[in-house]
Amino acid sequence: MNRPADRERIGRRRLEEKIFKALMGLSVAAVIGCLALIVGTIVWKGLPALNLSMITRTPKGGYYLGREGGILNAIAGSLYLASGATVLAVFFSLPVVLYINVYARKKSRLASLTRFSFDVLWGIPSIVYGAFGFILMMMLGLRASLLAGIITVALLEFPIMSRAADEVVRLVPPELIEASHSLGATRLETALKVVVRQCLPGLLTAVLIAFGRGIGDAASVLFTAGFTDRLPGSLLQPAATLPLAIFFQLGTPYPEVQQRAYASAAVLTVLILVISLLARGLGKRYTRHVIK
Amino acid sequence: MAVLTGVPSFLVLLVFAGLFLKARPILAGKPFFSLLFSSTWAPSRGQFGLFPFIMGTLWVTLAALLLAVPVSLLSAIYLSEYAPHRFRELAKPAIDLLAGLPSVIYGVWGVLLVVPLVGRVIAPAFGVQSSGYTVLAGGIVLAIMIFPTIISVSLEVFSSIPYGMREASLSLGATKWETVKHVVLKKGAQGVMAAVVLGLSRALGETMAVLMVVGNIPHAPKSLFDGGYPLPALIANNYGEMMSVPLYDSALMLAAAVLLLVVLVFNVLARVILVRVERRSA
Numbered sequence: 001m002n003r004p005a006d007r008e009r010i011g012r013r014r015l016e017e018k019i020f021k022a023l024m025g026l027s028v029a030a031v032i033g034c035l036a037l038i039v040g041t042i043v044w045k046g047l048p049a050l051n052l053s054m055i056t057r058t059p060k061g062g063y064y065l066g067r068e069g070g071i072l073n074a075i076a077g078s079l080y081l082a083s084g085a086t087v088l089a090v091f092f093s094l095p096v097v098l099y100i101n102v103y104a105r106k107k108s109r110l111a112s113l114t115r116f117s118f119d120v121l122w123g124i125p126s127i128v129y130g131a132f133g134f135i136l137m138m139m140l141g142l143r144a145s146l147l148a149g150i151i152t153v154a155l156l157e158f159p160i161m162s163r164a165a166d167e168v169v170r171l172v173p174p175e176l177i178e179a180s181h182s183l184g185a186t187r188l189e190t191a192l193k194v195v196v197r198q199c200l201p202g203l204l205t206a207v208l209i210a211f212g213r214g215i216g217d218a219a220s221v222l223f224t225a226g227f228t229d230r231l232p233g234s235l236l237q238p239a240a241t242l243p244l245a246i247f248f249q250l251g252t253p254y255p256e257v258q259q260r261a262y263a264s265a266a267v268l269t270v271l272i273l274v275i276s277l278l279a280r281g282l283g284k285r286y287t288r289h290v291i292k
Numbered sequence: 293m294a295v296l297t298g299v300p301s302f303l304v305l306l307v308f309a310g311l312f313l314k315a316r317p318i319l320a321g322k323p324f325f326s327l328l329f330s331s332t333w334a335p336s337r338g339q340f341g342l343f344p345f346i347m348g349t350l351w352v353t354l355a356a357l358l359l360a361v362p363v364s365l366l367s368a369i370y371l372s373e374y375a376p377h378r379f380r381e382l383a384k385p386a387i388d389l390l391a392g393l394p395s396v397i398y399g400v401w402g403v404l405l406v407v408p409l410v411g412r413v414i415a416p417a418f419g420v421q422s423s424g425y426t427v428l429a430g431g432i433v434l435a436i437m438i439f440p441t442i443i444s445v446s447l448e449v450f451s452s453i454p455y456g457m458r459e460a461s462l463s464l465g466a467t468k469w470e471t472v473k474h475v476v477l478k479k480g481a482q483g484v485m486a487a488v489v490l491g492l493s494r495a496l497g498e499t500m501a502v503l504m505v506v507g508n509i510p511h512a513p514k515s516l517f518d519g520g521y522p523l524p525a526l527i528a529n530n531y532g533e534m535m536s537v538p539l540y541d542s543a544l545m546l547a548a549a550v551l552l553l554v555v556l557v558f559n560v561l562a563r564v565i566l567v568r569v570e571r572r573s574a
Contacts, residue, residue: 017469024370027363031443032383034436035390038401045404092296099293110297116563117300123490123559124307124552125497127524131548132307134531135314159300209392216394219499219524223531243396247500250400265400269393276389 039269046266049259055267059229064252069229071264074245077232081146081225081239082214085153086161089210092154093162094203098191101169102177115166121159127219129156134223146232146239149225153214161210168202169195201282208279212272218243242268308552315546318539327546333510335533340543342550347512348427348520349551352502353495355431355516360438360495361488367439368446368487373458373472391440399504402433407505410517420517425507428516433501438491445490449483449569450476486565493558497551499524523551 057070100111133152142148172195180190196203218241226238227248242264249261318327318340330341371380410432411424453476461471477484507519508529527544534541 013467013470017467020366020469020472021374024366024374027366028370028375028383030363031367031390031439032386034439035386037405038390038393038397038436041401041404042397092299095293095296096300099297103293104297112567114297114300116567117304119563120304120556120559121300123493123555124304125494125499125524125555127497127499127527128307128311128548128552128555131527131545132310135310135545155303158303162300212392216392216396218394218396219528222528243394243500246396246400247504250403250504261400262404265397269397272392272394272397273389276385276392280385 039273042262042265042269046262046264046269049263050266051263054260054263058231063229064248064257065254071240071242071245071260071267073229073231074240074242074264075267077146077225077228077239078215078242080232081149081153081221081241082211084146084150085157085214086207086211088150088154089157089161090207092158093165093206094196097162097165097169098195101166101172102191102195103187118159118162118166122163125219126156126217127222130220130223133220137224142236144224144226144238145236146225147235149221149239149241150235152220152224153217156217156220157210157214160213161206164206164209165199165203168199168206172198204282205279208275208282212275212279215275216243216268216272218247242271304556308549308556311545311549311552315542315549318542318546321539327543328550331512335530335537335540335543338539340539340546342523342543342547344510344512345521345523345526345547346550348506349496349522349524351427351513351516351520352430352434352506352522353492355427356434356438356495357488357492359431359435360442360491363435364439364442364487364491365446365484368443368450369472369476371443372447372450373468373476387440387443390436391444395437395498395501396504398433398437398501402429402501402505406432415517418517420515422517423507423519425505425519426517427506427513427520430502430506430520430522431516433505434495434498437498437501438494441494442487442491445487445566446480446484449480449487449566452483452569452572453479480569482565483569486562486569489558489562489565493555493562496558497524497555499528503528523547527551 053068054070055075056072057068058073059069059071060067063069096114100108100114104111129152133148133155136151137144137148176194176198177190180194181187185194221241221244225241225244227240227244228238229240230237232239246261246264246268249257249264252258327340327342328346329343330339331343332339332341333344371383375383406429407424409424410426410429411422414428415422415424415426457475457479458471461475462468466474502522503525506522506525508521508525509519510521511518513520527547530540530544534544
């Protein structure tokens, strides 16, 4: 081991180790740095342009030319739209997730096919959901409206929510389900009173993740939700959304309006940050009924 | 509940069927491949060649992959093999957050920082005049957007490799990096491929962020410093006019269907690999 050739070889191996370790360190720093840079740039550019009237008023005449007003229409529209879509998605997602975990047999074909389909649906780009939502809207005889937007965004959220929920429900120990059955509970009672309760924190997280995705998505609502300067009044009227408001404001040639796009982007970013923090926090908090 | 459980599988087919049904009018007039490979895009004259947009998509996606794959893989290896537990638990939420940022935010950031960077620093360094709204800018923004996908799928793959295998390699005197190279990467090769393919299909379909920085010029790009016009951007930009010109809507739905087809193929491929990887480790 003490021959010079050996020592040289070990030196080379150590050098390779060091080089790659440095490259890895740089890569991780780049990834985390990008996050910091993006959030930092948006907040730094957006905050100075932000004022109270921007988030408490709707656009007045000539808003997109730099006159006064705010983006309350878009904030409200996005909240309505994402809430509606999330509620709709829960009604489809929860039964499916419970079914494949409580009702279906172990190693059931249907369950694996469903999980596979969720994975595939998750991969479909939001612009394709937008185009499909548009076709659906035409078939149902709707116009671009809050309702059409809700349906489209619900489609988009469905696989996101289901995958996140399935990951949690899958971890319920089978003994717990068996114990419930052996006490005489039906499968429905087991699903709703035992499994849902046991997984409540995780399910809330899944719902919030989907909500966050719904509020930030622009490509899917481009075709279906329309855009308006007014607050959404009914399900059948068009609704503005925050991502599209940012996009349109940035697209104008006026620097004042572009400033507002940065401010709106800061609002959206903060909203997303709050939702992700809530998702993490709730996950920890509502563990009262969880049997460990 | 059993009926609802059929919804996800059915929905995949339904989306696909819906798009192709709407694309049929234009397919009735022209064969599929001549639409794909024709370069003339002039809706008012009834010419709907998708070739420039397909090339735009390919250029942007390839640029993104070239940038994202090394960085994401090295990060995933670091997080799974080297990082202390505490750091990993801090890094994961950050990566999730990166995945959760809306694409419009990436777009605004791209316009603020990446476009000027490309236009004023990178392009002049290569001796090229450029506005900055280029394939390269799209690629950079897109690369950052697919970091989380590649990293988190790779992390899952690496964690499915039994620890004993690493210990065996280490006990034979291999360094940590040699263990990564010869055990972790070799064992995880298929899974890593799947992670990259999933990142790739995310990149193919990304719309708003790319649309905002890529320039939207309907010609096939010839270099990284040319503007491009990817398929998703085409669909998003023209929804307003598509009902006013005959066959226009049909052409856009065809574009969406082609996009969906490609993404579906990649996704199914990646998922089949991942299911196999998972089964092996279980």
